[in-house]
Amino acid sequence: MFGLKTDWSLDVLPRYFTLEDYEGGVARWCPGCGDHAVLAAVQRICRDEQLAPEKTVCVSGIGCSSRFPHYMKTYGFHGLHGRALPVACGVKARRPDLHVWVATGDGDCCSIGAGHWIHAVRYNMDMVVMLFNNSIYGLTKAQTAPTSPVGLKTNTHPGGAWLPPLKPTAATIGFTNASFVAQTVDWNPAHLHATLDAAYKHKGLSFVQIMQRCPQYTASIFEEYQQDPSRMLLLTHEDGINIDPAVARIYPNQMSHDPSDLPEALRIANRDDTLPIGLFFRDPDRPRYEEITALGLDMTVEEKLTALNKELDRFAI
Amino acid sequence: MAEKSTRTAGSRQSTRIHEHIVEIVSDSGEGAQKCGQTFGTVSAKMGNGVWTVEIIPAEIKPPSRSRAGASGIRIRLGDHKITNMGDEANLVVAFNEQVLYGRISQKSYRPGTVILLESKWAGDPSPEVQQAYTKALEDFEDRGYVVHELAMEEACLAHTSNPQLGKNMFVLGILCEIYQRDLDKALAEIAAVFARKGEGVITSNQNLLRAGAQFARENVDYCYEVPPMPGKAELLVMNGNQAIGVGVMAAGMEVVSMYPITPATSASHYLAGVFDKVGAFVHQAEDEIAAVGFAIGCSYAGKTACTITSGPGLALKTEFIGLAVMAEIPLVIVDVQRGGPATGLPTKVEQGDLNAAIYGSPGDSPKVVLAAATIDECLHLVITARKLAEAFRIPVILLTDANLATGVQPIRRPEVREEWFAPPIDQSPWKEGVPPYDWDPKTGLSPRPIPGQVGGEYVLTGLAHTRQSHVAYDPEANQYGQEMRSRKLAALRASLKPPKVHGDEEGDLIVVGWGSTLGSIEEAVDRARAEGYRVSSVHVRFLSPLQPGLRSIFLKFKKVMTVELNYSDPPEGLMDKTQPGRPAQLALNLRARTRRDIDYWSISPGQPLSPGQIYDVIIGRLNAMGVTPSKTAETVSRS
Numbered sequence A: 001m002f003g004l005k006t007d008w009s010l011d012v013l014p015r016y017f018t019l020e021d022y023e024g025g026v027a028r029w030c031p032g033c034g035d036h037a038v039l040a041a042v043q044r045i046c047r048d049e050q051l052a053p054e055k056t057v058c059v060s061g062i063g064c065s066s067r068f069p070h071y072m073k074t075y076g077f078h079g080l081h082g083r084a085l086p087v088a089c090g091v092k093a094r095r096p097d098l099h100v101w102v103a104t105g106d107g108d109c110c111s112i113g114a115g116h117w118i119h120a121v122r123y124n125m126d127m128v129v130m131l132f133n134n135s136i137y138g139l140t141k142a143q144t145a146p147t148s149p150v151g152l153k154t155n156t157h158p159g160g161a162w163l164p165p166l167k168p169t170a171a172t173i174g175f176t177n178a179s180f181v182a183q184t185v186d187w188n189p190a191h192l193h194a195t196l197d198a199a200y201k202h203k204g205l206s207f208v209q210i211m212q213r214c215p216q217y218t219a220s221i222f223e224e225y226q227q228d229p230s231r232m233l234l235l236t237h238e239d240g241i242n243i244d245p246a247v248a249r250i251y252p253n254q255m256s257h258d259p260s261d262l263p264e265a266l267r268i269a270n271r272d273d274t275l276p277i278g279l280f281f282r283d284p285d286r287p288r289y290e291e292i293t294a295l296g297l298d299m300t301v302e303e304k305l306t307a308l309n310k311e312l313d314r315f316a317i
Numbered sequence B: 001m002a003e004k005s006t007r008t009a010g011s012r013q014s015t016r017i018h019e020h021i022v023e024i025v026s027d028s029g030e031g032a033q034k035c036g037q038t039f040g041t042v043s044a045k046m047g048n049g050v051w052t053v054e055i056i057p058a059e060i061k062p063p064s065r066s067r068a069g070a071s072g073i074r075i076r077l078g079d080h081k082i083t084n085m086g087d088e089a090n091l092v093v094a095f096n097e098q099v100l101y102g103r104i105s106q107k108s109y110r111p112g113t114v115i116l117l118e119s120k121w122a123g124d125p126s127p128e129v130q131q132a133y134t135k136a137l138e139d140f141e142d143r144g145y146v147v148h149e150l151a152m153e154e155a156c157l158a159h160t161s162n163p164q165l166g167k168n169m170f171v172l173g174i175l176c177e178i179y180q181r182d183l184d185k186a187l188a189e190i191a192a193v194f195a196r197k198g199e200g201v202i203t204s205n206q207n208l209l210r211a212g213a214q215f216a217r218e219n220v221d222y223c224y225e226v227p228p229m230p231g232k233a234e235l236l237v238m239n240g241n242q243a244i245g246v247g248v249m250a251a252g253m254e255v256v257s258m259y260p261i262t263p264a265t266s267a268s269h270y271l272a273g274v275f276d277k278v279g280a281f282v283h284q285a286e287d288e289i290a291a292v293g294f295a296i297g298c299s300y301a302g303k304t305a306c307t308i309t310s311g312p313g314l315a316l317k318t319e320f321i322g323l324a325v326m327a328e329i330p331l332v333i334v335d336v337q338r339g340g341p342a343t344g345l346p347t348k349v350e351q352g353d354l355n356a357a358i359y360g361s362p363g364d365s366p367k368v369v370l371a372a373a374t375i376d377e378c379l380h381l382v383i384t385a386r387k388l389a390e391a392f393r394i395p396v397i398l399l400t401d402a403n404l405a406t407g408v409q410p411i412r413r414p415e416v417r418e419e420w421f422a423p424p425i426d427q428s429p430w431k432e433g434v435p436p437y438d439w440d441p442k443t444g445l446s447p448r449p450i451p452g453q454v455g456g457e458y459v460l461t462g463l464a465h466t467r468q469s470h471v472a473y474d475p476e477a478n479q480y481g482q483e484m485r486s487r488k489l490a491a492l493r494a495s496l497k498p499p500k501v502h503g504d505e506e507g508d509l510i511v512v513g514w515g516s517t518l519g520s521i522e523e524a525v526d527r528a529r530a531e532g533y534r535v536s537s538v539h540v541r542f543l544s545p546l547q548p549g550l551r552s553i554f555l556k557f558k559k560v561m562t563v564e565l566n567y568s569d570p571p572e573g574l575m576d577k578t579q580p581g582r583p584a585q586l587a588l589n590l591r592a593r594t595r596r597d598i599d600y601w602s603i604s605p606g607q608p609l610s611p612g613q614i615y616d617v618i619i620g621r622l623n624a625m626g627v628t629p630s631k632t633a634e635t636v637s638r639s
């Protein structure tokens, strides 16, 4: 950091980026909204990793959290509802040099864009996918989300949400070729930062479900966990998310979980009696789609013209 | 069309002809299409003009020996450029007599049409089949067809244990002999067609070809000579979907992002086999929406991409195309049209997507729509589309159709050029102070920052936005943004040339067409003109923005009529005559954009229009106007 090397010599970087270099427009989320914390964490990681803003692309869909790119001073793509992932995969396909961050909500990812969710995980292209789960549709004003808890009163289900909620983390672990699945909460900045940092450093699609408070519509949902950390379960492991022991101490309930253990990851993700946070699953060796999408990038125009002419010969009389 | 000069080839009469229409008709699954495509390709490679049209059964799994099951192919070949499927066939090879009825109902034959008919049905164990066969023979005689019964399947048995599967190459041999095709070319073509199946399959099919040729020498006592087209231009033989694939490569695209859909998919099949040779790749997405989204992602990141689809896929992509309009992302969408709406006629041709292409998006969504009229244009318009998409920062929809997709034709070999390729992406620093939408107030054009360009960072949004790409909900910003996007179409239109009129530039009637009907329309117009009618035609390639100059062209004709392959109500409507009918799609657009009274004739039979059909309509319209050839010979004064 700061160009200071371990032998105390100083490399003067040609460009050094400060937090300000990643700060876009003033965030217009409600006060107390969990999204603010995620934005701060990502900006910090960009700064710590010195990601060139011009080489960083934030892609989102539609929803409260999908305004994310507007508040970053990088390249951004605020596209269509549910369609962040196909765009992000397209961005990455022929531009492996770009750092891609995807901001998507529980409606965006797990409802209207659910098909893309499955397949993007399978493509496993190198990017961080942040699922902001506030268990409600915020932007369109309090409709039931696929993750809304049973009984949650919404504008579309005034009598209370009826169907059992989707479990995005468990689902993602189950998708073929998943390579990094983690879960964190917006109200613990240290864990949030450590999780996103590990996600960034993982090569492949890193899926991070962030439990995100929406004081506007679902203030009560995560309150109990926030008030009483003993309701939560901290996953620990030397290959997992490592946080300051002082922070970890808040959580009386801890469990060592080896992130290479997929069946165990699935069991934990399906638990209803607690809210587990940490790294559920990681496999750095899963195939990444860009291994084939980015082939041929180094071909010269001459080589292409020669190949094309040879191809035309096949049709010649 | 036969010339008088005849000569003998061996013991047989050889007739030199200008052109012939050949059909191979069978139950589906008997390989007639493969046979015909190979015959067409060999003919084209011998320098003939060629046009092929697949005959697709009306049902998906039709019973054998049924009229609805007529499956096969038509090949029109000649000593000149062939631009359409023509009218009635000269020679037909049929694997059973019932499928012929499927074609008869479509007026594919005339008295004198020669039919080489599989004769085994005469001895079929089922008396009903025998009877049906005999009855059909009598009927064919009444209709004036010249039927030659041939025991093709029996002859095949000597060379294959399953004549059902091998018959098609045997028939190819028969046709090669009758039309004196270069057998070596046919053998080479078989080797290419079956390359993936291995030596054994190639050899047995080649043997069947030789056997078929031998069989024809022994059993058919005539043959034809079709001289090559004049001229020495280097030619390529391909179908429309292959031409799209070649166009994609010649345009220097790096990605084709697709989802399987008939009849578009074969373009991607073709590319999947060769695209890596030019350093590019085919992405098979999880659905149509993802296919276009992926292409948009590539394009946003500065890499050229296109998506190839058909009607239902175009419908699914609508929202993303709207985003590309709004956020000004270059994108090429190829729509190989089939019958619609919904699943419609998946394998059959229709020109039904014009309005969907131009208007199919909520809000005002100006985009470029082009239509290819020939296989040659399938190739070149992809290159044009990419250039326009980037120059105008806009999505471009290229319309082709099922007829072009499978039609095989010789086209002039393009000289591929570096400037057709997308230029390497610009990664130089973005000019300071220039916003991401630095609209030229006159043209709406603006340069585009690409990720990687220092200082160009912006957030692309589908929301209404300012020049800075800042979300803006105020009335002025919205109106201004819409105007800028619309101005791009006006600017493009101003740079286009008016279309060329086929025939005289004034007269009684001008026929307006678009897409794959070009050849049939022009042939029909030529026929009418040869009889002294004052009729011309014009073909539109740019549908949005509409090519300029049409209004002035139309003013010189008494009547303007579109001919289209889509559904329309009769002009007087379907109920009372006070409510006009829903017009054909081009006609609707021409009425609005040229402020002329545009007549139309359109049908949606799921097959190409023949020149004869169009000729009849032309004469009908002219007669209704009180115009006859004698009258048209005089000068008629016009307002």
Ligand code: SF4
Pocket: A028, A029, A030, A032, A033, A034, A035, A064, A065, A134, A138, A139, A213, A214, A215, A216, A217
């Ligand atoms: S509605 Fe909820 S999720 Fe949306 S910005 Fe406000 S607090 Fe955040």
